[in-house]
Amino acid sequence: MSDLVLKDVRKAFGKTEVIHGIDLHVTDGEFVVFVGPSGCGKSTLLRMIAGLEEISGGDVVIGDETVNDIAPSDRGIAMVFQSYALYPHKDVYGNMAFALRHAGEDKKLINERVRKAADILGLEHLLKRRPKELSGGQRQRVAIGRAIVRDPEIFLFDEPLSNLDAALRVQMRVELLRLHQRLETTMIYVTHDQVEAMTLADRIVVLRDGRIEQVGTPLELYHHPRNAFVAGFIGSPKMNFLAAERQGATTVTTHGSAQIEVPVEARDGTGPVTLGIRPEHVEMVAPEEGTLSGEVLVAERLGGETYLHVDLGNEEPFVVKADGGVMQKTGERIGLRFPPQALHLFDEDGTAFEHRERHALIA
Amino acid sequence: MTDATTQMADRRPTRRRRRRAGTAHIVVFLAPALLIYTIFSIYPLVESLRLSLFDGLDDGSAVWTGLGNYARLLFDSNWSVRFWNALWNNLILFFIHMVVQNPLGLLLAALLSLAPRFGGAYRTLIFVPTLLSVVIVGFVWELILSPLWGVAEGMLSAVGLGFLYAPWLGLEDSALTAVSLISVWQYVGIPMMLIYAALLSIPDELLDAARVDGLSGWWIFWKVKLPLILPTLGIVAILTYIGNFTSAFDLIYSIQGVLGPPDYSTDIMGTLMFRTFFGQQTQIGDIYMGATVASMMFFVILVGVTIYLVGVQRRLTRYEM
Amino acid sequence: MTDTPDTSRSRRGRSKSWGTAATVHAVLLGYTIIALFPVIVVILNSFKNRRGIFTEPLALPGPETFSLEGYSTVLSEGSFLLYYGNSLIVTVVSLFLILLLGAMAAHALSEYRFRLNGILSVYMILGIMVPIRLGTVAILQLMVQLDLVNTLVSLIFVYTAQGLPIAVFILTEFMRTLSRDIKDCARVDGLSEYRIFFEVVLPLVRPVLATVAVFSMIPIWNDLWFPLILASSDATKTVTLGVQQFIGQYTVNWSAVLASLSIAILPVLVLYAIFSRQLISGITSGAVKG
Numbered sequence: 001m002s003d004l005v006l007k008d009v010r011k012a013f014g015k016t017e018v019i020h021g022i023d024l025h026v027t028d029g030e031f032v033v034f035v036g037p038s039g040c041g042k043s044t045l046l047r048m049i050a051g052l053e054e055i056s057g058g059d060v061v062i063g064d065e066t067v068n069d070i071a072p073s074d075r076g077i078a079m080v081f082q083s084y085a086l087y088p089h090k091d092v093y094g095n096m097a098f099a100l101r102h103a104g105e106d107k108k109l110i111n112e113r114v115r116k117a118a119d120i121l122g123l124e125h126l127l128k129r130r131p132k133e134l135s136g137g138q139r140q141r142v143a144i145g146r147a148i149v150r151d152p153e154i155f156l157f158d159e160p161l162s163n164l165d166a167a168l169r170v171q172m173r174v175e176l177l178r179l180h181q182r183l184e185t186t187m188i189y190v191t192h193d194q195v196e197a198m199t200l201a202d203r204i205v206v207l208r209d210g211r212i213e214q215v216g217t218p219l220e221l222y223h224h225p226r227n228a229f230v231a232g233f234i235g236s237p238k239m240n241f242l243a244a245e246r247q248g249a250t251t252v253t254t255h256g257s258a259q260i261e262v263p264v265e266a267r268d269g270t271g272p273v274t275l276g277i278r279p280e281h282v283e284m285v286a287p288e289e290g291t292l293s294g295e296v297l298v299a300e301r302l303g304g305e306t307y308l309h310v311d312l313g314n315e316e317p318f319v320v321k322a323d324g325g326v327m328q329k330t331g332e333r334i335g336l337r338f339p340p341q342a343l344h345l346f347d348e349d350g351t352a353f354e355h356r357e358r359h360a361l362i363a
Numbered sequence: 364m365t366d367a368t369t370q371m372a373d374r375r376p377t378r379r380r381r382r383r384a385g386t387a388h389i390v391v392f393l394a395p396a397l398l399i400y401t402i403f404s405i406y407p408l409v410e411s412l413r414l415s416l417f418d419g420l421d422d423g424s425a426v427w428t429g430l431g432n433y434a435r436l437l438f439d440s441n442w443s444v445r446f447w448n449a450l451w452n453n454l455i456l457f458f459i460h461m462v463v464q465n466p467l468g469l470l471l472a473a474l475l476s477l478a479p480r481f482g483g484a485y486r487t488l489i490f491v492p493t494l495l496s497v498v499i500v501g502f503v504w505e506l507i508l509s510p511l512w513g514v515a516e517g518m519l520s521a522v523g524l525g526f527l528y529a530p531w532l533g534l535e536d537s538a539l540t541a542v543s544l545i546s547v548w549q550y551v552g553i554p555m556m557l558i559y560a561a562l563l564s565i566p567d568e569l570l571d572a573a574r575v576d577g578l579s580g581w582w583i584f585w586k587v588k589l590p591l592i593l594p595t596l597g598i599v600a601i602l603t604y605i606g607n608f609t610s611a612f613d614l615i616y617s618i619q620g621v622l623g624p625p626d627y628s629t630d631i632m633g634t635l636m637f638r639t640f641f642g643q644q645t646q647i648g649d650i651y652m653g654a655t656v657a658s659m660m661f662f663v664i665l666v667g668v669t670i671y672l673v674g675v676q677r678r679l680t681r682y683e684m
Numbered sequence: 685m686t687d688t689p690d691t692s693r694s695r696r697g698r699s700k701s702w703g704t705a706a707t708v709h710a711v712l713l714g715y716t717i718i719a720l721f722p723v724i725v726v727i728l729n730s731f732k733n734r735r736g737i738f739t740e741p742l743a744l745p746g747p748e749t750f751s752l753e754g755y756s757t758v759l760s761e762g763s764f765l766l767y768y769g770n771s772l773i774v775t776v777v778s779l780f781l782i783l784l785l786g787a788m789a790a791h792a793l794s795e796y797r798f799r800l801n802g803i804l805s806v807y808m809i810l811g812i813m814v815p816i817r818l819g820t821v822a823i824l825q826l827m828v829q830l831d832l833v834n835t836l837v838s839l840i841f842v843y844t845a846q847g848l849p850i851a852v853f854i855l856t857e858f859m860r861t862l863s864r865d866i867k868d869c870a871r872v873d874g875l876s877e878y879r880i881f882f883e884v885v886l887p888l889v890r891p892v893l894a895t896v897a898v899f900s901m902i903p904i905w906n907d908l909w910f911p912l913i914l915a916s917s918d919a920t921k922t923v924t925l926g927v928q929q930f931i932g933q934y935t936v937n938w939s940a941v942l943a944s945l946s947i948a949i950l951p952v953l954v955l956y957a958i959f960s961r962q963l964i965s966g967i968t969s970g971a972v973k974g
């Protein structure tokens with residue numbers, strides 16, 4: 001009913017264009033996350049949807065109406081800001097009731113809605129407090145409550161959790177998920193934290209330099225990144241990249257002159273390519289049994305798991321995720337083996353070769 | 364929730380949709396300030412500059428003289444003696460402020476920034492003279508220094524220094540210095556406050572770091588705080604310079620009158636401009652020469668500000684804190 | 685041998701810090717006395733009779749010397765109530781205009797992107813460097829043309845123009861540091877740009893407004909130049925000018941002179957006592973860092 005559609009949306013500040021034509025369709029009730037490195041235009045795009053930033057080109061459509069020229073308050077959106085943006089001179093109740101009071105809503109209705117939202121977020125006992133008397137997490141909840149009270153068709157969040165400490169961030173993430181399940185309202189969420197993106201999103205939009213790199217479900221992006229940028233951005237620790245040379249349609253040799261067969265759609269020609277594999281997919285074997293082998297530079301022991309940084313003669317160490325109990329120490333040689341279905345292959349521009357088979361979870 | 368949702372949904376289609384704000388509000392916000400400022404500050408200044416290029420005829424009309432007025436002011440001995448004297452006195456006034464007022468302000472601010480007990484009270488009280496009208500300040504000091512009342516003389520005698528006393532304001536040699544020191548007394552609160560604020564804005568961690576690096580009180584001030592507040596000292600200097608041409612008039616006018624006595628030893632640009640413009644005793648007022656003196660003041664200030672902007676401010680790195 | 689340097693250092697440290705504190709207080713207290721002494725002498729002596737003033741200028745008023753004759757002369761001879769009223773009207777109205785118009789302009793310059801923004805910012809700030817008095821010649825002509833000579837309105841216009849640049853400068857700097865989110869949030873909540881200014885921005889800049897108010901008030905209340913030139917008629921005299929002329933006429937009546945000085949000092953001190961905390965926190969909040 002109230003889908004959000006972006007049609008070739010552009011934004012220029014003065015002469016510099018920072019958003020270069022974005023097309024996106026968000027269906028009603030979806031939780032969509034924008035991720036990307038700092039400065040890629042996530043906030044700008046979100047603010048354009050909100051109507052806070054003028055649109056230099058293209059259309060923003062909400063429901064069946066082009067809203068380019070419509071005031072933010074009339075777009076049926078609510079926004080939660082990173083700095084919370086609570087009015088310091090109003091108490092929690094006043095902050096939550098502000099928009100409705102301003103719209104001249106009935107007192108009873110306002111009260112009902114504020115109480116309801118306070119109830120959802122556990123803020124009942126704080127309604128009389130001023131923002132400066134609240135903790136960071138409580139402020140964040142008030143900011144969300146203020147958005148809920150407006151009963152919008154679309155929620156917009158701009159890095160709402162980045163001012164919170166790690167534990168609180170995990171807790172609020174779960175609360176946001178529950179809120180989304182409960183309200184079933186479209187939510188658009190900006191973050192540069194890929195864990196937040198993976199856990200919250202129905203679909204993730206990866207942005208770079210004002211362009212969409214890929215749109216898809218978290219697992220699609222994880223298993224079938226369209227290019228090396230997305231492959232490197234999604235997943236933690238980062239995917240390992242190895243320079244390689246293409247020998248046949250799908251066979252490559254790396255530096256260490258090992259021959260590796262990658263199950264991707266065949267393409268003609270030869271030339272330099274990049275091989276990608278995630279740390280968690282690498283198998284550790286004895287040095288002589290591995291496709292490649294190298295010396296352990298550092299072992300990061302997190303308890304439950306261990307990240308081994310292995311020197312394969314490249315500039316960057318190759319990271320292997322191993323069991324928490326592995327005995328290998330710095331200086332030891334280990335062998336590495338790559339399960340074929342976990343390998344990714346990228347051509348010189350970074351574009352991925354299509355896998356021959358889709359991953360079982362997304363097929 | 365469902366109640367509220369349906370109510371909202373019912374209302375939505377009929378809601379009047381406002382357009383995004385245009386630019387009218389920017390004009391509304393800016394226009395009043397711009398108008399008043401332009402009409403009563405910028406226009407008069409430009410008009411003064413224009414008038415300085417004209418001369419009045421006996422019938423009241425004006426004729427273009429180009430730079431004639433300036434030539435008279437600078438080279439015609441009827442004018443130039445007074446002009447150079449006033450400019451020189453202004454520079455002395457500035458010099459005394461720079462070597463007395465600003466170091467004193469720095470000293471007081473540095474002491475206050477050590478957060479001594481009653482620091483707030485000292486700060487508040489030392490600022491009191493700054494609030495007073497120069498008229499009041501002028502007369503207060505005139506009374507106190509006056510040989511008639513003898514407060515100053517009495518106090519000096521009490522500590523055995525009575526022989527030092529002289530009616531300073533009335534002596535050609537000391538009048539300008541005395542007036543300058545009165546002005547220092549009145550305005551030292553301003554550099555003190557500005558420097559104090561700058562000192563406070565230095566983060567504690569930085570000072571802790573210096574302490575860890577082995578610096579102690581005096582060295583921390585010298586090596587860490589002072590370099591960080593240099594830009595503020597630059598601002599204090601340029602404010603002192605500009606203040607010379609404005610607030611100094613009031614003080615001299617109320618203590619000494621418009622002639623800058625004795626024998627023009629306290630005559631400054633402000634009093635010269637006032638006399639030229641309105642006339643005094645034998646001299647009749649001349650708006651064109653008045654405008655010329657004002658314009659010269661404008662250029663002198665401009666030179667100072669330019670030196671500050673080009674020469675000083677650029678060299679004073681402003682550190683992010 | 686090895687531990688003696690330690691103890692001696694710590695002892696020296698303690699006595700040194702005690703000595704430092706004493707020096708600090710001596711200097712600050714000394715200067716505070718210098719700052720206040722003349723004011724106190726004048727106020728004390730204004731409550732004495734002529735003989736008391738001259739024989740014992742530094743003594744407190746005693747039963748012998750106490751007298752209010754100065755005040756009665758001043759209040760009967762001068763129209764000080766009228767002058768007060770004039771000063772008050774001029775100062776309050778000018779301040780109101782400086783703060784309101786200055787905040788509006790600062791808001792426009794700090795909040796909105798538009799083509800002339802940069803130029804207008806510099807233009808508004810020029811006035812800080814160029815004293816408005818330099819335009820006196822033309823201001824007087826202008827006031828004659830507008831038929832505003834010897835009216836309080838003329839003073840109000842001039843003081844507003846004089847106070848705007850520094851107000852705009854300080855407020856713009858401060859408003860730039862305000863979170864953009866909160867204004868955007870108000871926009872999403874449906875407030876018009878005008879209501880955002882009045883209901884969101886103004887409350888947030890209140891402490892800075894107080895600082896600007898005090899800083900702008902001092903030169904207005906104390907100004908001698910423009911009242912002398914633009915509004916020296918009896919009906920429009922300000923306190924500062926009134927006192928100045930009164931003293932000129934009564935140079936021999938010292939009790940009257942001292943009383944009139946005290947009358948002019950007191951309201952400023954009272955206002956300062958009320959606002960001083962705000963003033964200092966406003967300055968130290970960094971609004972005047974320049």
Ligand SMILES: Nc1ncnc2c1ncn2[C@@H]1O[C@H](COP(=O)(O)OP(=O)(O)OP(=O)(O)O)[C@@H](O)[C@H]1O
Pocket residue numbers: 013018036037038039040041042043044045192
């Ligand atoms: N008001 C502005 N004027 C000029 N350029 C701007 C403005 N706002 C943003 N930009 C530029 O637009 C680009 C995108 O900025 P944006 O704030 O959307 O980045 P972001 O993806 O949200 O980054 P972050 O993760 O750091 O918040 C940046 O290069 C930024 O410099």
Ligand SMILES: [Mg+2]
Pocket residue numbers: 042043044
């Ligand atoms: Mg951002």
